[in-house]
Amino acid sequence: xxxxxxxxxxxxxxxxxxxxxxxxxxxxxxxxxxxxxxxxxxxxxxxxxxxxxxxxxxxxxxxxxxxxxxxxxxxxxxxxxxxxxxxxxxxxxxxxxxxxxxxxxxxxxxxxxxxxxxxxxxxxxxxxxxxxxxxxxxxxxxxxxxxxxxxxxxxxxxxxxxxxxxxxxxxx
Numbered sequence: 001x002x003x004x005x006x007x008x009x010x011x012x013x014x015x016x017x018x019x020x021x022x023x024x025x026x027x028x029x030x031x032x033x034x035x036x037x038x039x040x041x042x043x044x045x046x047x048x049x050x051x052x053x054x055x056x057x058x059x060x061x062x063x064x065x066x067x068x069x070x071x072x073x074x075x076x077x078x079x080x081x082x083x084x085x086x087x088x089x090x091x092x093x094x095x096x097x098x099x100x101x102x103x104x105x106x107x108x109x110x111x112x113x114x115x116x117x118x119x120x121x122x123x124x125x126x127x128x129x130x131x132x133x134x135x136x137x138x139x140x141x142x143x144x145x146x147x148x149x150x151x152x153x154x155x156x157x158x159x160x161x162x163x164x165x166x167x168x169x170x171x172x
Contacts, residue, residue, distance in 0.1 A: 063106035063150030
């Protein structure tokens with residue numbers, strides 16, 4: 001599970017990237033046996049109290065230049081908190097994502113991207129279909145060579161352009 005500040009990743013990047021398969025999705029691991037960081041939406045509904053909820057992704061460590069590699073910041077839901085089987089094709093459902101970032105766009109530490117989550121009503125419909133676990137991650141296309149450097153911070157917040165995670169009450 002994620003912490004009370006709703007931080008999903010701190011200078012992280014998923015491992016075991018598939019090469020040459022087009023876009024594939026990956027969730028951020030929590031570092032313990034590489035299990036995903038997730039939020040149980042049945043427990044933590046409407047954290048933004050009727051307002052928008054956003055995922056913020058920030059470059060923590062610059063990505064090295066790799067021609068042809070493309071990254072999209074993504075929000076996934078799943079019926080299984082392990083997000084298994086593997087994300088490709090897997091049971092996870094992509095519910096929102098950013099535009100494409102090439103290597104050059106990931107070279108500046110501190111650059112960030114904000115992705116809006118769907119409205120609460122849409123999330124409630126997903127929950128009713130069994131998609132109760134939410135995770136932040138990335139979609140990547142790596143034609144030949146993975147990046148050898150690069151890390152992302154990722155967190156949820158009510159503010160569309162935050163500089164740091166917001167402190168939520170314990171229990172979220």
